[in-house]
Amino acid sequence: MWRYVVKRLLLLIPVVLGAILIIFFVLSFSKGTPAEILLGPGFTQEEYDAYNEELGFNDPFFVRYFRYVGNLLKGDFGTSYYYKTTVWSELKDRIPISLRTTFMALAMAALIGVPLGVLTAVKQYTALDTIPTALAMVFAATPVFWLGMLLMYFFAVKLGWFSTLSTGKFSDLILPTLALGLPHAARQMRFTRSSMLEAIREDYVRTARAKGCRERSVIWHHTVKNALLPVITVIGNSFGAMFGGTVIIEKLFVVNGIGSLMVKGIGNRDVPIVTGCVVIIALVYSFVTMIVDILYAYIDPRTKARFIK
């Protein structure tokens, strides 16, 4: 098992290097240089060129790429063109914020979506199936931004239960968590339901019933365990979508996470900032995927047997 973990950790390296290469390529060949955007209009071409030179932007593509990778291996994410501070100083406070928002939304999505999915599958064709399924369709199709604005309007403006601004209290996290988590909860509910319905029709479930097992035992010990395997993968993928996609929630609820920093960096052609954000997102996402795979091994004895010889 440890060999598998180490192997997965080593696989992170080409993933991150590949992500950096893509970002460098895209930003290098996009229209506009950092000097034009940061200085604004009204400067001579010589002044723009000199500023780009000062930023190191005029160096050849691969020179910049390998210089960045070399510095990254030493833990140096570079200096932001826009903020003139180190990229790490901009990232270090934002990473925990994005992680917290994402984990809370993910936890909420899993805690609502999975049990509901089990319930609707077990109570198929009843009201306990139809109503949650319908609601899940609505929330799954609801854009995150619109849901967030709606939640803010009703609960903050109309009811006054929450502040519209970030006040540092725990209650600030509730609306962003709901806005980000509800659509994912809906998707997870539908996926869990589908997986459960497949598992519930398997021969081993019929056998368990025929053997006289209690229905609760049939559902939780036999069906859910098998149905959960693909659901865990979906939850892991949801994390990636949430972590990289928190920018909308961050903008609406004034949360200073990594998403808003990356979008700002793209607009400013701030290559160090964007690359730093992508590195962090790639690392976190790869790490979470690895955790999911390891969980798989613990839940599914067949997968475990493959790793333990």
Added chain:
Amino acid sequence: MKNVKRVLAMVLALVLCFCLLSGCGGGQNETTPAGSQQSGGETNAPAPDHKVRDDLNIALTDAPVTNDPHGNSKDMTQQLSHWVYDGLILVSGDGTIRPGIAEYKVSADGLTYTFTIRNGVKFHNGEEVTPEDVVWSIERCTDMAYYKNYTASFTDVKKTGDKEVTITLKNPDNALLYNLYRIKILNQSKVYEIEGITEAPKIEAFSDKTDADGKTVTAEKQWKEAYYVEKPSKFGSVAEDAGAGPFTIKSYDKDRLIELEKFADYYDTANTGNIKTVKINIITENSTRYNALLTGDLDMVQVPSANWEQVVATGKFNTLAQESATICTMIVNHYREGSPLGNKLVRQAIRYALNREAIVKSAAKGMGVVAYTLYNPKYIIGSSTVNEGTYEYNVAKAKELLAQAGYPDGFTLEQKFLVPKTGDSVSVAEVIQQMLKAVGIIVELDQKDSSTASSESKTGSQDLYLTNSNYVFHMSDGSRAMHSRTLKTQVAKYALLPNNEGETLDRLYDSAQAATTDAERDKLYGELNEWLNDQSINIPIYYHVKGFAWDKNLDADLSNPYYLYIQYWSWK
């Protein structure tokens, strides 16, 4: 079961209808007369035991890039600098210039400005402002990318007395005082320290020299450049107590919240309000700012145009629709070889084809005022001779000019109409596209994000370019954007006009900036505006109107269209 399904289907249909309806809404906003103040209802007189507030919660639409007032020229950075730092010159809430840290005299020839620092002017750390700080702050700007243009006309800046600084100019510059307003005075000892001085050569190793621009570079300056380093700062890139402005920085989370406190020893006590603490929230999302105003989390916001009518209708806030210096213009590519746009008659025809009032009403949701000239004469060193009604909408006239130019049936532009995807720009461009089609000019839209559009616009790969520019009150900004010395990076590229016509622009700018009397300046800028109108390369469409709403108990002067001057605000 069937009934359950039917009921469910109806519920779902209702929910979907609700979703659709809630997405609509926000009807046309009517433009309120610019500069007018609307109270929207009875003022509630404060109760006898009413406690007057001394805190203020406001929002900026974007984070300041840095707290260094010389480090960046973007609006939000400048806005913060006007609260925390003062310069030799101040601007009152209504935009008029007055002495700041120093009183000043101007020589008869307009080439020498003598500043005498007022008594008792202190930095936030308690140290008095000295002539050395003033000289150093101005010299610092000559090395900063954003500010070197403001000192371009300076020959020399030096201490000439215990409290006196003299600035000598190459030529008269009527924008100087406005430029000095932007140059904030910093406490040199709080920003820089000398590194390795025990090993470094003494100042005597350096001697005064003259640089390529004819400016004197003192030995002291060279020595400082060789050995001074910036001190690490608690906030941003400049020490939090290096300023002498009305507020000090209490906390600085630049992307979320900046807190200011009133500076107890501020010298300009006659002109400050009763605000003691300020929370500046950084909120980029329009709807969030608006919601925060409705809940009382913010005391004043710039209201998004889509919500303007709603906020006025609530009657709960003071409101003001203020004409701003931000202007929407369309720049015509006149220098593409073989292009019909190279013909001035065609460009003038385009101007007549645009119904700007209709554009403001429809595309800009009424939040605009038709512009007749690039430089709004109300807010900048413009000209009173601007002729309102210039190039009014006239389709017949447009077609007549096109026929004169040899295009009686119009033409199709080979290159596209570049539009940045910001604000109402796309809607405005779509309306313009239809208006041009009505006179036979066919053009395709090319929508890009603002950074890409800005970059592409300088390459000449488009025939038309819609832009929003902020021409602030000092002309150095305007001339930088159009003068031939910045030709390669311009969009309009007047210098490429045939027969050296572009030289007229340089001449008018340079002579207007050097004018020594208001009357002369007014006349020259009037000629400049007439020439720009005649060329019709940078076609003015409308000035943006900004809507502000604020708490009824807050006495806020919002007459200045550029920045908020919260130091003059008071709670009732």
